[in-house]
Amino acid sequence: MRDSLLDSRASRSSSSLLEGLSAKALMAEIMEPTQADDSGLGAMPPLSPEELAPHFPQLEILECLGRGGMGVVYKARQKSLNRVVALKLLAPERAGDPQFAARFEKEAHALAALNHPHIVAVYDFGLAGGFYYLLMEFVDGMNLRQLLQSKRLTPREALRIVPPVCAALQSAHEHGIVHCDIKPENLLIAHDGSVKIADFGIAKMIGHATDRENVHEAGTPDYAAPEQTSGQADHRADIYSLGVVLYEMLTGERPTKTIEAPSKRVQVDIRIDEIVLRALEKQPELRFSTVADLRQSVESLIQPSAPPIPSAAYSKKKRIIVGVLTGCLVIAGMGYWTMGRSHPKRPRLPYEEVVDFDQGRINESFADNVLSGRSGYAISPLGLAGTSGLALAETLNSEGTLAYKRKSYDLARLASLEISCCFKRQAFAGATHSITLGLTENMAGHFSGVPGAAFLGLRLKVEGEVMRFQFICKEAQVGPPRSWLQPGEIHTEEDEWYGLRVVFNRVSPNIVRVTGELKAVDRHGREGDTVAYFLPRDFAEPIFPLREILENPETWVAIRAVGPGGVSRVDDFHIIARPLPSADPVALDQPR
Amino acid sequence: MITDLPSHRDEALFLTTRWTRVRLAKADSAAGRLALAELCEAYYEPVLAYLRYELRDVDAGRELSHAFFAEVLRGGRIEGADQERGRFRSYLLGAVKHFLSRHREALHSLKRGSGRVPLCMDDAEVAEVSDPHQLSPDAAFDRQWALTMLERSLNALRLQLNAEGRGPFFDRVRPMLTGEAAHGDQASIASECSMTVETFRVALHRLKRRLRQCVKEEISGTLEDDTNLEDEMQTLFAALSG
Numbered sequence: 001m002r003d004s005l006l007d008s009r010a011s012r013s014s015s016s017l018l019e020g021l022s023a024k025a026l027m028a029e030i031m032e033p034t035q036a037d038d039s040g041l042g043a044m045p046p047l048s049p050e051e052l053a054p055h056f057p058q059l060e061i062l063e064c065l066g067r068g069g070m071g072v073v074y075k076a077r078q079k080s081l082n083r084v085v086a087l088k089l090l091a092p093e094r095a096g097d098p099q100f101a102a103r104f105e106k107e108a109h110a111l112a113a114l115n116h117p118h119i120v121a122v123y124d125f126g127l128a129g130g131f132y133y134l135l136m137e138f139v140d141g142m143n144l145r146q147l148l149q150s151k152r153l154t155p156r157e158a159l160r161i162v163p164p165v166c167a168a169l170q171s172a173h174e175h176g177i178v179h180c181d182i183k184p185e186n187l188l189i190a191h192d193g194s195v196k197i198a199d200f201g202i203a204k205m206i207g208h209a210t211d212r213e214n215v216h217e218a219g220t221p222d223y224a225a226p227e228q229t230s231g232q233a234d235h236r237a238d239i240y241s242l243g244v245v246l247y248e249m250l251t252g253e254r255p256t257k258t259i260e261a262p263s264k265r266v267q268v269d270i271r272i273d274e275i276v277l278r279a280l281e282k283q284p285e286l287r288f289s290t291v292a293d294l295r296q297s298v299e300s301l302i303q304p305s306a307p308p309i310p311s312a313a314y315s316k317k318k319r320i321i322v323g324v325l326t327g328c329l330v331i332a333g334m335g336y337w338t339m340g341r342s343h344p345k346r347p348r349l350p351y352e353e354v355v356d357f358d359q360g361r362i363n364e365s366f367a368d369n370v371l372s373g374r375s376g377y378a379i380s381p382l383g384l385a386g387t388s389g390l391a392l393a394e395t396l397n398s399e400g401t402l403a404y405k406r407k408s409y410d411l412a413r414l415a416s417l418e419i420s421c422c423f424k425r426q427a428f429a430g431a432t433h434s435i436t437l438g439l440t441e442n443m444a445g446h447f448s449g450v451p452g453a454a455f456l457g458l459r460l461k462v463e464g465e466v467m468r469f470q471f472i473c474k475e476a477q478v479g480p481p482r483s484w485l486q487p488g489e490i491h492t493e494e495d496e497w498y499g500l501r502v503v504f505n506r507v508s509p510n511i512v513r514v515t516g517e518l519k520a521v522d523r524h525g526r527e528g529d530t531v532a533y534f535l536p537r538d539f540a541e542p543i544f545p546l547r548e549i550l551e552n553p554e555t556w557v558a559i560r561a562v563g564p565g566g567v568s569r570v571d572d573f574h575i576i577a578r579p580l581p582s583a584d585p586v587a588l589d590q591p592r
Numbered sequence: 593m594i595t596d597l598p599s600h601r602d603e604a605l606f607l608t609t610r611w612t613r614v615r616l617a618k619a620d621s622a623a624g625r626l627a628l629a630e631l632c633e634a635y636y637e638p639v640l641a642y643l644r645y646e647l648r649d650v651d652a653g654r655e656l657s658h659a660f661f662a663e664v665l666r667g668g669r670i671e672g673a674d675q676e677r678g679r680f681r682s683y684l685l686g687a688v689k690h691f692l693s694r695h696r697e698a699l700h701s702l703k704r705g706s707g708r709v710p711l712c713m714d715d716a717e718v719a720e721v722s723d724p725h726q727l728s729p730d731a732a733f734d735r736q737w738a739l740t741m742l743e744r745s746l747n748a749l750r751l752q753l754n755a756e757g758r759g760p761f762f763d764r765v766r767p768m769l770t771g772e773a774a775h776g777d778q779a780s781i782a783s784e785c786s787m788t789v790e791t792f793r794v795a796l797h798r799l800k801r802r803l804r805q806c807v808k809e810e811i812s813g814t815l816e817d818d819t820n821l822e823d824e825m826q827t828l829f830a831a832l833s834g
Contacts, residue, residue, distance in 0.1 A: 018739060018743055021766075021769065021770055023738065023832050026769060026770045027738065027828065029770055029800065030803060030804050048732075
């Protein structure tokens, strides 16, 4: 009898009385009845994929990607076309307003008409579940804000982002559409390095201060042109915003009221000053009259006919140069260090260590340091390119940690520490993680939860038939490890080789910044497509117990591979420790 | 033996369920178990939400909540810390967590003895730190609790108006309960309801007051005494803020 009660609940059809209402607003109203207006709405908590699913039967909602000023974005799969799309839900307060509906439709049509390789495409729009929504192209990568948080762009890299953005803006302006909200969050950088502008025209849809209702600010005011507050903005507002973005890419900060020329803050060609300052003119008439003009000026600097003019005021201030970013591979042709044997006899960097499996034996310093784990490793002739690699023993029970010690992985003295390896996939057989790269305090701890040494690392956790990136760290002796699991499933195939790379940066005494990447690798060790990124993320005390391991000048770099976690072989274990720059910060920035 | 719940579902929703009744009732009494069953049925959704987030699997969450409630309703004792008994919400969450950990242990020992490849045991201990951008299971529980509470309060109000013959008025006005948002023209809605604008505004105001009363009654029903009422309302409001 009881059970039938529970079952009947599931089938009871209920149209919720909360439908179309913001629960938070309702509760606010209930608690403070004297409020006469809409205040206190703020942001709604994002709906979970399950809650959304009934409103979008044509989509399979995969995960929430994040929330911006305009609304919440989800990753979804369009069932009919079997493609991945981005679903953006706009704020629900508008749902009852017919004027908004008309404006929304008009803008959506205009957006759909904009068909440009550097603009995120809009596929569909509508009203569902009380939300206005946009169905858009899904860009697999990160936005410029995330990129800026993880590394400092060189002037060249910064400039190279500008022309595609200009091309897109020019096309839009010619169609009579102004973006109005250009900022790093809206510039998406895909895996292949291409740049796309997102959220076109949305700012105009939502409206700004001209609306009579309470509007939460649609984007950071820092990027908006002065004339945007009065509602008189035209296409030149986008030029201003792009100028702010360029300034920020070059100097690391947004311009203040009295703008200091970029060349006075960083070492850049002084001709950049002219471009940036002109774009940032308070009066629109003094700026570039079109984005095409801005583009031309920038392009003339990228392909100089004359050698660059160094700035007079060169700052000798020591700055930590962040090591190679693994999250964004190629920006307009800048080459980054590639793993494996793609360069046959590439001279090894002085601070690079490679664990030599190819001699058919583990080299001496490594032999001292090998942990045998639960069953042994064996050097096998079945590594990449037919060379020797490490095979985990053939029984399913095998796993083990290799620790490799070098003189100093003292992260207080390093700009970054990059650890990478290749591994071959086999069937999952019940283990919950497959491969871990990181640092351990001594040989006694092997990224394990049992009492033992402190460690930190990035690993691939196994859930069923997929993997996920997970950061783990632990202090010695006490307590379980703490971890953070990145949303997003990683799909890999048996019998294929993959390359895993992790970069650790100690950005401050308490904070370590981690990035990671999983790439497909061919049998010769040449890199192919990126399968997944661990997006740059900071981990800090006191939540993550980092100090012990970071302060220890004798940390060991280690790799732990687990047979039942889907790893059969390991090869090309590389460690690159980049010291802090000494006199010449430019030297580390060279393309390889 | 637990007797049947009343057959009219609407009325069951409307009945004020009293946590106090449960607390005061003798552990084995039918009345006590009935009251507990009513409460559990009322707040089924938050348990489901918690388990879904904790297990990261919709189906597993549903199955486990089924098992949890089945155990409760069979008269199994709900384990819970004494200091949580002031609020049914805390108590129920504690009970679910306890149930879950027992379930996990059972699952573990099953696998351990099965003769298959041993799992990496140390993983069971890895304590996951919540991502500020994602709801933790506890937060999901509280948030759904708040939503369920609001749903029940609105339903209670609707039933009251229905009984007064003013059901259509409630339906028309419901979207406006969140504030003075301009959902359509007030004047035209007023005339639809055969009222002047002034009368309409007063009626809306009174309706909001009654809703507040329903919410307070609903929340009181889950508290041992009303001294915690304001605090509980604040907590639920915060839970909706994500």
